[in-house]
Amino acid sequence: MTAPDKSEILRGTLDMLVLKTLSIGSMHGYGIALHLRQVTNDALQVEEGTLYPALYRMRQRGWIKAEWKQTPNSQRARYYSLTATGRKQLAEERAGFAQALAAIELVMRNA
Numbered sequence: 001m002t003a004p005d006k007s008e009i010l011r012g013t014l015d016m017l018v019l020k021t022l023s024i025g026s027m028h029g030y031g032i033a034l035h036l037r038q039v040t041n042d043a044l045q046v047e048e049g050t051l052y053p054a055l056y057r058m059r060q061r062g063w064i065k066a067e068w069k070q071t072p073n074s075q076r077a078r079y080y081s082l083t084a085t086g087r088k089q090l091a092e093e094r095a096g097f098a099q100a101l102a103a104i105e106l107v108m109r110n111a
Helices: 006-010 014-022 029-039 048-060 084-110
Strands: 064-070 076-082
Touching (some): 014 029, 014 048, 014 076, 048 064
Antiparallel strands (some): 064 076
């Protein structure tokens, strides 16, 4: 059996990871992907084709907002930030993740 594909690991957790990342401050898409890669020591690498549809979906749900700003190297980029609704959603996602993790832990200990 081979190791799980990294994209499968992200399925269901990407929104939570992006919301948590934005809880430290506004970032553009590349910054979000880079942050996730850095804090996980390259274990999670989010591709553009996965990240930008997720950002769009989260904007539609009102969890994040976006505005155009200048990057430090003077390029225009869309910066995303968390909304109050997004903070509430992050809390719900974290609680659900903790429950799932506890259930998996029980199976791993007792199976």
